[in-house]
Amino acid sequence: MKYENVDIFTFNSKKPKKEPAPVNSGTEENAGSKEIPAELRKESLAESRKESLAEPRKESLAEPRKESLAEPRKESPDEINPENKNMSKTADSVEDVPDLVTSHQATSILTPDTEEILQASSSDNLCKDCRNDLSDHILKTESKIESDVPSSPAKSIFKSSSLPKTTPVSKPVSKNDSISISDLSLESEVLGSSGKEDFPFEGFAGCDDNVLKASPVSEAFGIVTTGIEPLELTPSGAVITGYITSARRDEIRLGTYVVVPYENGEKLFARVGKLQYRQEFVVDDATEIHSRRMLSARGNPVNEDDYKFLACLDPLCILYRKAEGKLTRRMADRIPHPNTPILPVTDRLEVQTGLNIPENGIFLGHLSVGGELLKTNSEPETVAYYLRNDYSMGDPLIFRHMLICGSTGTGKTFLSKNILRQFMNENNRYRLRGSPSKARKNPCLVIMDPQDEYSQFFEDNENLTEDDKFRFESENVTYGRVLSTKAFVAKVDGQRYPGDKSRAEQIEFTIPFSLVEHNSWLIAAAGMSELQYIGLEVLLGDFFKSSVPHTYQNFINHIENEGTRSYYVDSGKLHESSYDGIVRRVRSHFFSKVFDRDATSITDLVDKIFKPGQISVFPTEYISAPRIRDLIVLTIMSLIVDNKLSTTGKEAIKETPIILALDEAHRYLSNANGEHSRLIISRFADAARQGRKEGLGLFLITQDPQDIDDTVFKQINTKLILNLNNDAAITSLKVPKEYERRIPYLKKGQMIIHSPDNSDIVEIIGLSNCVVRHR
Template sequence: MTDLGDFGDFDADADADAGDADTDGNGSGTGNAADATSPSEPSGTNPANTSPSTHSSSTGSGSNSDADPPSDADTDTFETTAVEPSGDDVGIGALCVSQGLRIAEDSDDTELRAYVTRGNRSSVRIGSYLLAPYPGGAGETLFCRITGLEYAQQYHADDATEIHARRAMRSDGIEEADYKFVANLEPVAILYDDDGELKRRMTDRVPKPQTVIREADDTEAIKTGLKMPDDGVFLGHLSVGGEKVRTAASPPTIDYRLKDDYDAGDPLVFRHTLVAGGTGSGKTHGAKNVLRQYLAEERRYPMEDGREVGPAVVQFDPQDEYAQMHDDNPDMDDEFARRLEREGVAYGGVDDTTAFVPKIGSSSYAAGHHRAEQVEFTIPFSMVHENPWLVASSGLNDNQYGALVSVLLPRFREQYGNDATYDEFTRFLDDPALREELDESGRVHEATFDAVRRRVLGFGHVFDQDARPITDLVHEFVRPGGLTVVPTYHINDTRATETIVLALSSLLIDQKLSNDPTYDRIKETPLVLGMDEAHNFLTDADSVQAGKVITKFTEAAKQGRKERLGLFLITQDPQDIHDAVFKQINTTIVLNLGDEDAIKSVNIPSNLESKVPYMEKGQMVVYSPDNSEPVELIGLSTCLTRHGRD
């Protein structure tokens, strides 16, 4: 005997032997009885012709005749009837009230659950979108999202036992009918018809019990439910759990776009964008695809003078990757290109792409990986008069910065003029008579003077190099519909890189925000200012220079909507970007991030936050409150321009 009788091995021979032994012990008169003839039988009856029932009934003198098995004619049977359900199943299940059915202002008090039928259980996913119609002729439908899935017992039983576990180990699967499959739902909006136009409103009605739910497979219903615009800048395709949402339309995918029309509100490009993702997440690939949409030929923005002008894109490029946007992607096939055309996605190289290469000392720039035009430039020291912190490095305190701005630079400009060079400034500071005079007058203490002098030295390879100054190239630097890339990969000096990026950014921002600009070209052109590795320049550092930079960019972000200036920040360390700048970001695109602090800093809903560390390359979360509900997307697998090096 085993522990569990139902798992014991069956031995047919052993059971047969046991039966024979019982017969020998209890039926000693069987043979004689078999030969006896019933008195009621005719004398001529042959015992060999005795029926099996007669033979059985006469066996054993102590046997009970009532034990005879009934004949087939005496057995009551039920006639089987084939029963088929009427109609066809519609949807995937129905709303249930066993644990409550409640819609409340507080989402924690909302109870919305649905029973999912057996045939649909394997297809539902957390995050999937469902529709539950309200009864009546109003045509209202509840648009909701699955937030949880669970199996529950159909019949009370304790399955945490050895016998249940071992039965499961020997079976091919479960009987779905033995279990309930319940989905927790989050109401998103109510969809309703308004003179033939589908609209949405907040959820203010509770649906009826047993309302049939079905998967949302209509593009218009899904876009309306998620508040997604039909037109705008393409980012990717709507997805759930890493799989694209499919509909019955053609194409079956649902495109996600950012508002880009003043008729639908302010274009979100001028409300600023952050792209955050770790190494290998597809961050640069995705950023190129977005920037390519801003450079589409049909992209135009109205200006105050009535003109419609294409945006100029200026992209700071620390890894020297964005100049490749000049070239077509050789890996793009014709079928993929036709699909892009059907969906209205701009693709292909941007002919008007120029790499503006900063001349820094003896550093040389190699450009074998792209065919974009190259223009060398330098930063003139005259720009320091408007932005003194460019030459202040990051070590000046308030007293030292005040001495530089209020005393030394004005005195230098008075003596040497506005176009004086950096070399002349260093000679100016080397004058011991100046140091003594300022100290004796009490204007600048000698220790302060020495500290300023130490900080401003070491920029000889940055300012006034053997190239045209950027102030003479503004018309070429900012081009409507054109892409300007500023590579800094060839610069080995971090301080020089920061100076270049901040000098150019300040030039663009100052002219954009000025009421009396020196360069009308900047003021009168819509501008997208892209900055890769933005955390290196917009960090929360405790220095005068950092404070000035943050103040300038924060003001630019606040005025961007009015001045047609959009920041496009790209980073793998979003937690290092200053909060004052971060608060001005309207659209956050988050790809895979492994750092917990980085994930927390991007301020996306918790249900999407938990997915970020597990997203594959190209998967992203988009949080843009003025554009749509928070959503998951899958970007294009093929870059729209050249990407990567051979």
């Protein structure tokens, strides 16, 4: 049977050579017209139009297909042999026969009479009797496919992708079956073997020579088509529709990366931006009878041959080789040729170049699509995603700041540890632009740790297997403990740091009140009015001019003194109510527990804290009062910011590249808390702006990105977005809509990276192991 079909096809395909008849008959079927010599095309068009008039398309498409609404498979013989229409009606009436719908079963289910007729119509006689009719029908309806045949890539696609899928020989000839892919493959084989010169069509320039050799067409997902929508490329967008062969449909996802080769070795690199099923034949499947049949059908009621599966490609760039052979990308400025194969990306370098991902740098994860790792033919087969960490295109991107956001429990800390560890590689050194020595230094990682998790940088993850380590090494992933991890513990009355999470050295410190001299906001409570804040500055200014030791207690004693009060109030320097308000807010038993305790002042520890190559962790979990925690974090933040920004800042801070990791960043960088917050934030934003020059990288971690002040947020170049389910949070990230929609569905470890100066926006999956201990 198959061979019969092949004959029919071959016969028809060759027919135009002698009499250029119906090659491209319908308006939709012009996919291959490019390959037909102009003269021939004109003729064949004219001819086919004539034909379509004489024997309207309606008959070949609409009518039989209307039938197929009830009988999607069985009606085909009618189509071929219209006399048989009655029979399909007979079958139609057998409503409760469930299996009518599947073509393979159709013959066996039909009444013996039907079967006989069907078989008769589908048997060899059919070919003899209806050869011409059939060829006309088929050519009209399927000339697109037929015209594809001469084009080599298409030919090969059909050949390769359809080989495993053989149609049973005894199958009745239906419209669908007669053009089944396997038949086409055979047909194309026959055509192929008949020699090129037998063809009335021109070869597809370039494809035969270059593309097929260069690309494994057997892997093609399908071909670029023009039958559905015209191929279009404009400065603002593109319409590139691909037909996906039935064998590969399961593999295509929204976001799948593909390449489409050009004749000169260039490739269009694209992403699947839309998927669509279309009926191959006009069938009303929104009917009771159809749905019942489908529902009662055993197994999978979908026959892929009944549908076109279309993938719209969003072009990302053109991949080409420079004269020196380096793979490079440029804007998608070429339109792919119709009928060229759509290939999966199998080369790691192609993906990295196509998405503009650096080939090395700080390892963040592996490229993925819809939660599945992207695999290539390279070794290792996954595609690592790196963050630019050299000076080839400006400064390393960490100095343009990073944000990790995700709802609680989505793996922010796990991911942060894996990323931060990469910066602590012995060979990772940065230069400071302002530094007189110009020497490159390892960064110092300073971590504000609200849940006592980061001192575990001092410990190995004992669950790592040799395999894991081998994989890490093959992709330049740094792993293992950092021996220079130290925990800096603020001494707070009545609170003790358990320090049982790791064996890292613990160093106690206290915050001297003298720091408040230039950072009045450290003791300005939330809700302080602007007048009160100005008043506080006046009081502090005068206090620090006095000769008494500059301790918190002395300050409180000073402002509580009746003489001081009347000095300010009576002289009109401060309003009475402002003065009392300030005293009330500043006099807090929390502060007395923190300032000037019996430990080394943090200002004396600067050289110990800010050391190249060291991880300095500031745990705050053991402190029960949030106000004290905030005070500690804000102190460290201001210590870094002040010294980095000031020209006379302490050398240890000024001359060390610092990565400041701030967990729960929204607590410190939200301007919702009044005047004093605004000051902190503007200072912090200044520091962020100067980060590149001063060697200060911010690594912010939060579950509420929407609460981070805009001035700081604007400075963040790299955003790693884990699962978020809060609409306000998602919107605040300002990622393209198609990515925004995915955020609530991201699985643990899966994230979207928005880092415009590093790569296109992509989805990646972080490591499934932590490179250091995480418990």
